[in-house]
Amino acid sequence: xxxxxxxLEMIRSELSEIxxxxxxxxxxxxKFIYSTDxxxxxxxxxxxxxxxxxxxxxxxxxSAEEISEILEVANKYRIPVIPWGGxxxxxxxxxxIFGGILIDMKRMDKIITVDEKSLTVTAQAGIIIAQxxxxxxxxxxxxxxxxxxxxxxxxxxxxAPRGTGTLSTKYGKAEDMxxxxxxxxxxxxxxxxxxxxxxxxxxxxxxxxxGAEGNFGIITEATMQLDYLPEARLMRAVLFDDLNKxxxxxxxxxxxxxxxxxxxxxxxxxxxxxxxxxxxxxYDGAYMVMGFDGDPEIAALQEKKALEYCQQLGGRxxxxxxxxxxxxxxxxxxxxxxxxxxxxxxxxxxxxxxFDKIANxxxxxxxxxxxxxxxxxxxxIAHFSHWFHWGxxxxxxxxxxxxxxxxxxxxxxxxxVWNAAMQAxxxxxxxxxxxxxxxxxxxxYMRKQYGEAWPLLLKxxxxxxxxxxxxxxxxxxxx
Amino acid sequence: xxEHKIMQSQNATATIENCRYCLxxxxxxxxxxxxxxxxxxxxxxxxxxxxxxxxxxxxxxxTLDVLYSCADCGTCRAHCVTDQPLPDAIAATRAEVAxxxxxxxxxxxxxxxxxxxxxxxEKHVPETVKGQAExxxxxxxxxxxLWPAALKSALKLLDTAGVKPVLIGIGRSNGYLASxxxxxxxxxxxxxxxxxxxxxxxARRMLVLTPGDYYAFTSLLTERLEGEWPLGVEIQEVxxxxxxxxxxxxxxxxxxxxxxxxxxxDPTHSLRIPARYDAPRRLLVGAMSTSGQxxxxxxxxxxxxxxxxxxxxxxxxxxxxxxxRLADAQQAGAQIVVTEDPGCLSHLNRHADRFGLHIxxxxxxxxxxxL
Numbered sequence: 001x002x003x004x005x006x007x008l009e010m011i012r013s014e015l016s017e018i019x020x021x022x023x024x025x026x027x028x029x030x031k032f033i034y035s036t037d038x039x040x041x042x043x044x045x046x047x048x049x050x051x052x053x054x055x056x057x058x059x060x061x062x063s064a065e066e067i068s069e070i071l072e073v074a075n076k077y078r079i080p081v082i083p084w085g086g087x088x089x090x091x092x093x094x095x096x097i098f099g100g101i102l103i104d105m106k107r108m109d110k111i112i113t114v115d116e117k118s119l120t121v122t123a124q125a126g127i128i129i130a131q132x133x134x135x136x137x138x139x140x141x142x143x144x145x146x147x148x149x150x151x152x153x154x155x156x157x158x159x160a161p162r163g164t165g166t167l168s169t170k171y172g173k174a175e176d177m178x179x180x181x182x183x184x185x186x187x188x189x190x191x192x193x194x195x196x197x198x199x200x201x202x203x204x205x206x207x208x209x210x211g212a213e214g215n216f217g218i219i220t221e222a223t224m225q226l227d228y229l230p231e232a233r234l235m236r237a238v239l240f241d242d243l244n245k246x247x248x249x250x251x252x253x254x255x256x257x258x259x260x261x262x263x264x265x266x267x268x269x270x271x272x273x274x275x276x277x278x279x280x281x282x283y284d285g286a287y288m289v290m291g292f293d294g295d296p297e298i299a300a301l302q303e304k305k306a307l308e309y310c311q312q313l314g315g316r317x318x319x320x321x322x323x324x325x326x327x328x329x330x331x332x333x334x335x336x337x338x339x340x341x342x343x344x345x346x347x348x349x350x351x352x353x354x355f356d357k358i359a360n361x362x363x364x365x366x367x368x369x370x371x372x373x374x375x376x377x378x379x380x381i382a383h384f385s386h387w388f389h390w391g392x393x394x395x396x397x398x399x400x401x402x403x404x405x406x407x408x409x410x411x412x413x414x415x416x417v418w419n420a421a422m423q424a425x426x427x428x429x430x431x432x433x434x435x436x437x438x439x440x441x442x443x444x445y446m447r448k449q450y451g452e453a454w455p456l457l458l459k460x461x462x463x464x465x466x467x468x469x470x471x472x473x474x475x476x477x478x479x
Numbered sequence: 480x481x482e483h484k485i486m487q488s489q490n491a492t493a494t495i496e497n498c499r500y501c502l503x504x505x506x507x508x509x510x511x512x513x514x515x516x517x518x519x520x521x522x523x524x525x526x527x528x529x530x531x532x533x534x535x536x537x538x539x540x541x542t543l544d545v546l547y548s549c550a551d552c553g554t555c556r557a558h559c560v561t562d563q564p565l566p567d568a569i570a571a572t573r574a575e576v577a578x579x580x581x582x583x584x585x586x587x588x589x590x591x592x593x594x595x596x597x598x599x600x601e602k603h604v605p606e607t608v609k610g611q612a613e614x615x616x617x618x619x620x621x622x623x624x625l626w627p628a629a630l631k632s633a634l635k636l637l638d639t640a641g642v643k644p645v646l647i648g649i650g651r652s653n654g655y656l657a658s659x660x661x662x663x664x665x666x667x668x669x670x671x672x673x674x675x676x677x678x679x680x681x682a683r684r685m686l687v688l689t690p691g692d693y694y695a696f697t698s699l700l701t702e703r704l705e706g707e708w709p710l711g712v713e714i715q716e717v718x719x720x721x722x723x724x725x726x727x728x729x730x731x732x733x734x735x736x737x738x739x740x741x742x743x744x745d746p747t748h749s750l751r752i753p754a755r756y757d758a759p760r761r762l763l764v765g766a767m768s769t770s771g772q773x774x775x776x777x778x779x780x781x782x783x784x785x786x787x788x789x790x791x792x793x794x795x796x797x798x799x800x801x802x803x804r805l806a807d808a809q810q811a812g813a814q815i816v817v818t819e820d821p822g823c824l825s826h827l828n829r830h831a832d833r834f835g836l837h838i839x840x841x842x843x844x845x846x847x848x849x850l
Contacts, residue, residue, distance in 0.1 A: 025516070029545045032536060033518040033526060043500050046526075049533040060515055087517060088502050106515040130506040135775070152502035335560040336497040 008056060011077060015059055015101070018069045023060040023107070030058050034084065034102050039092040039441060040347060041411060047342050048407035052095070055082060055102035062107050064220040068188040071218075074101055074469045075187065081469050083214040085157025086128065088149040090348060091439025093161060093213050097473050105156055108220060111135055120179060122223040125156030141226040144171035148334050156219040161437025162211040166330060169254075169387040170261040170293070171227065173435065175210040182221035183209055186465035190220075208460065213437055214471040216464045232296035233261070234303050235323030238315040240286040243267055244359050245313040247384065247392070251355045252309045253290070254387050258302045263387050264289045264326065267362075270381040278332050279325055288315070289326045345403035345414055347441075349421035352434035354391035358384075361428035362394055368424040369398050373417055376400045386434060393434040396421070438475045446476025491568040498525035498565050504555040509782035510548060510789075513799040519548050521555040521565050528572050538581050546573060547583060547792040550800065551659040552783040553694070553751040567703050573661030586660045589791045594665055597651040597672070599791065600624040605651040608676040615682035616644035616717070617673060617696070619821075621786070622688055623650040626821030632846035633688055633717050639849055640724040644686055647676040653695035658703055659788040667704050670696070674709060684713040686720060688842075689820040690755060691748040691786075698751060718819060721845065722758035725765055731850040734768030741839070742772040742813035744804055744827070745781035746820030759841060763817060766848040772811035776804070786822035801826045805834040817841050 008026070015024045025031075031054035036042040042052050056079070061067045074081045080100030087094050096102050105126035112122040114136070121143065123132055129143070129150040136143055145158055147165040157163070158174040159181070165174070180193045193206035209216050240246035243265075250263050266275055271287040281287070290306055292299040307317060332338055340346040349369075353361050362382060369380045379399040386393040398417050404410045422432055422445050432438070432445045447454045454476070461468075461477050472478065502522050505511060511520035518527070527545050530536045538546075551566050559565075576582050577590075592599045598620035616637070622630045637644060651669060658666035673696075677685055687693050693716050700706040708714065724730040743763055749755060756778040764770055776782045783789075785801035805827060808816045816827060819841035828838040 027518075027541050029527060029536070029541045030516065030518045032530065033523045036526075038500065038502065046530065046533070046535060049535060051535060058516075084517075086502065086505065104515065104517065128506045134780075138775075149502070150506075152505040329560075331503070332560045335503050336501050336563075338561060339501075341497070341500070 007077075011073065011079070012057060014073050015057055015070065018073070019059055019061050019066050023062070025058045026056070031055060034058050034087070034104070035096065037087040037089050037092060037094040039090050039095070039439065040345070041092060041414060041441065042095055043342060044345070044410055044414075045407055048405070048410070050407050053097055053099055055096035056099045057101045058104055059101055060104050060107045064182060064184050064190045067103065067184045067218055067220060068190055070101060070103065071184060071186060071188045071469070075467050078467055079469060080472050081186075082471055083156070083160070083218045085126065085154035085160070086149065086152040088152045088157065089161060089439055090436050091161075091433075091441040093437050093439030093471070093474055095440055097440065100469075103218065105154055105218075112221070114139060114141070114226075119226040119228075120223050121226055122221065123155055124221050125159075125219045126154050129153055129155060129158060136226060137229065140229055142229050143177065143224055144227050145174045145177060148331055151331075155222055155224070159210055159219055159222060160213050161439070162435060163437075164386050164393070164435035166385075167261045169263055170259055173386075175207070177225045178210070179223040179225060181206065181209060181219050181223070183217040183219055185217040186467070186470045211437070213439065213475045215461060215475050215477055217470070230293035232299050233291060233293040233327070234299050234320070235289065235291045235327045236303060236307070236320055237318040237322035237326065238288045238290070238307070238310045239283050239318055240288060240313075240315050242314065243286045246286045246288055246315065247359055249288070249309045249313050249315060250384065250387055250392060253306050254389055254392075255355075256305070257389070258306050259292070260290050260302070260306065260387070261293045262289065262291045263384070265384040267382045269379065270383050273379070273381060274333060278338050279322070279329060281322060287322075289323050291323065291327065340397070340399060343403070345400040345410060346397060347414060347418055348395060348397045348436060349418060349425065350393060350395045350434050350436060351425045351430035351432065352386070352391060352393040353428070353430040357429040358392055358394065361425060361430050362396070364428050365396055365421050365424040368420045369417060372420045373398070373400070376413070377402070378417065440474055443474055443476050488571065490564070491571040494563050494565055494568040495525050495528050497561070497563050498522065498568070499529040500526070501563075503560070504558045507554045507558045507780055509552060509554060509776075509800055509803070510550050510796055512782070513803050514548075514796060518545055519796075524549055524569055525565065528569070538576060540583075543576065543581065543583055544793070546576065547586065548789070548796055550783050550789050550796075551787060552747060554780070554782065557750040557779065564702065570658055570661065570663075570703060573659075574663050577661035582661055583792065585791055590657065590660055590662050590665060593652055593657050593662075593669070597669060598624060599652070599656060601650070603650055605672075606649040608645065608647045608680055610645050611679075611681040612643060612645035613682060614642055614644040614684045614686060615647045615677055615680045616686045617648040617653070617688070617692055618646050618650065619648055619688070619692055620650055620652045621820070621822040621825070625825035626840060629688060629819065629821045629824065629840050629842045632840065632842035635846050636721055636730070636842060636849065637686075637717065640721065640729050642720065645680045645682060647680055647685070648673040653692050654704065655691060655695040655699055656788055658699060660792070663704055667706060670700055670704060670706055677712065678709065683711065684715060686715055686717050688717055689748070689822070690716065690746050690752045691820060691822065694748045694751045716752075716755065716758075718758050718762070718841075719755070722761055725762055732766040732845065732848040733850050735766060735848060738769070739814045740772050740812050741767060741815035741817055742774055742808040742811050743841075744774065744784065744808065744816055744818040744823065745777055746818050746823045747783035747786055749781045750779055759819060762845055763841065766845050771817070772808070772813045774804075774807045774811050776807050784818070784820070784823035785826040786820075790826070797826075798830070801830050805830060805836055808836060809834045815839050817844060
């Protein structure tokens with residue numbers, strides 16, 4: 001369609017009639033900026049002076065009804081539709097790789113209601129999470145989805161890839177906080193999921209839309225569970241010589257339900273590089289931060305019990321200051337030049353598995369990356385940051401400081417490193433990711449990840465999105 | 480290029496490289512907030528500028544519109560953990576574009592007016608400084624031409640507080656507008672003219688009416704314009720001085736009987752000045768006897784009011800910034816909107832009726848309630 005100016009203009013007219021001409025852009029500047037999201041691959045591509053496939057239209061709808069009409073147009077002409085929240089995904093999930101209509105949700109940013117009795121907020125999906133949080137804080141509440149991307153990601157963008165925030169260990173993932181959603185299906189119907197998520201009225205179909213990354217429709221509104229702002233938040237840091245013992249402490253804390261809001265355990269390589277760079281601490285070992293919040297007496301008791309486990313397994317209590325400093329600066333890791341940035345090559349091959357497998361998985365992935373790409377002087381760093389009653393997520397990253405300058409060669413190397421990491425992950429019982437989503441980057445692993453179950457997902461996709469217009473090429477689904 | 484310019488250019492490039500793929504200040508960018516366009520956010524500006532030398536984009540009407548749509552309000556930098564001076568880098572890029580005769584024609588038209596008249600509003604040259612005093616007050620162009628009542632009342636308040644300043648920079652821009660448009664040499668010329676007047680006045684302290692003026696003679700002067708503030712001379716906001724006089728009982732107010740809810744709007748550039756939020760609020764409570772409604776976009780996240788270069792370069796976005804401030808006040812339940820910056824007052828007043836709001840100058844309000 002790129003070269004069919006006649007058709008482009010015809011469709012633009014239709015889109016303009018739906019949302020108004022001010023809210024449809026075909027400006028080259030907009031098409032260029034929306035051609036990339038926060039994934040390393042497209043950023044590198046542009047960095048090397050190579051163009052990406054832009055969307056044909058950027059549309060800013062103001063309501064679910066308008067989105068429904070846009071999808072009608074897309075189905076009629078068989079045009080791809082790419083939902084766009086903050087564009088902060090790391091997996092290329094919002095890349096318009098086949099062009100089409102990119103729907104930027106940020107005009108739909110209203111808080112509809114705050115239910116102070118049930119502790120819920122209902123908001124449009126295009127609201128930026130940090131702005132929603134400010135508004136809730138003014139009423140004494142919090143939406144405990146404290147993602148590193150909160151400053152830029154939208155509420156819908158937290159739900160679509162099943163995002164996780166810093167406080168997930170106590171408060172859950174974004175998907176655990178959602179009670180109900182309004183969704184525009186690919187075929188244009190506007191539906192609402194049941195008003196509460198816990199019931200026995202048939203299968204839990206509303207979860208189909210969590211993690212679908214726009215493939216099964218566009219989330220336009222969500223009712224989220226809130227919490228009171230905590231009366232106390234106690235942060236603490238502990239240093240371990242032995243990472244495996246630190247992992248065991250984390251397991252004991254979780255399986256004994258001490259309810260930490262966070263356990264952030266950095267491996268030695270991460271401690272001596274990232275923690276030193278951002279927080280300035282020169283610790284040699286595995287640096288662990290843990291926090292407990294809520295009622296001051298209960299939080300203090302939980303912390304005391306957790307510290308006992310640390311002591312039993314050789315952890316050295318560093319006191320409250322290095323814990324508080326981490327809390328205060330926890331997002332500093334993501335601000336350039338402190339963050340990983342070009343011209344480096346890097347990737348976050350984060351994964352999750354059960355406690356019985358986590359140590360083996362970590363060491364296997366580390367070995368696969370470090371030994372497989374020693375010629376590139378690759379670095380492998382990791383932290384364990386989202387803990388469950390049954391297991392933990394490892395946020396593993398590879399870094400190559402001097403990657404190939406040629407864009408195609410760099411992309412091939414990036415994919416090869418990722419392949420090595422994912423093969424090690426899947427061979428050791430891990431999932432291909434815990435919270436960054438699948439997007440374009442992990443799409444090719446979905447069939448292997450799901451095995452015999454994968455055709456079922458394909459059938460669901462075909463049923464819900466018969467023309468295959470929604471975010472094609474992502475989440476394992478083709479075009 | 481001289482050494483300083485080379486350094487500035489290198490700094491600008493480093494900033495652009497840092498900001499092009501950073502999204503961490505998206506939530507506070509006022510232009511991004513009203514436009515909802517990814518392109519008009521710090522990331523969008525960074526990536527646009529970074530993509531020109533890479534041959535991915537070229538300067539044309541479309542990309543120049545993008546370049547000139549940043550409000551140069553400093554909100555991104557104020558929220559940046561690594562203090563990236565993106566507004567300075569954007570201004571440096573505008574300067575490069577302007578020097579190559581590529582800037583939008585409006586920029587040259589406004590620049591021509593500033594060069595000729597030292598302000599973009601009226602065809603009057605600045606009045607010359609009269610007399611000498613220990614304290615000078617920089618008047619500027621906004622107070623002279625857009626909202627003169629602020630100056631009149633500020634002088635009365637100062638007089639009551641025992642301060643009799645000599646007026647300097649009457650009708651002259653503080654240099655910010657020229658810098659923001661991409662004409663740093665003109666900005667320097669304007670600042671230097673004021674500094675010459677300051678020197679001639681013999682003053683050891685210069686008062687300014689707005690945070691924008693304070694910013695222009697501090698960070699803008701030293702960081703963007705390679706200038707130096709004269710040694711031994713203090714700069715202070717009038718609001719800060721009045722607050723001190725109020726807290727020590729030198730200034731007293733008769734509290735208002737009017738109980739209409741009001742809201743204070745932190746003027747454009749407020750967040751470029753550390754810890755300046757409380758002084759105007761304390762004075763307002765003194766004069767109104769009640770605390771005002773607080774806006775959502777307040778204090779360290781205060782958005783600009785639509786004044787600055789944007790009013791000329793992109794009036795549509797400028798107007799929407801003004802609407803957003805008024806809508807915020809309306810949603811907070813205010814009926815009266817108070818601020819002290821003449822440029823902000825002028826912009827807010829233009830559109831206040833459609834929001835059912837009354838705009839009130841803070842200096843005038845304090846003046847009215849003087850005991």
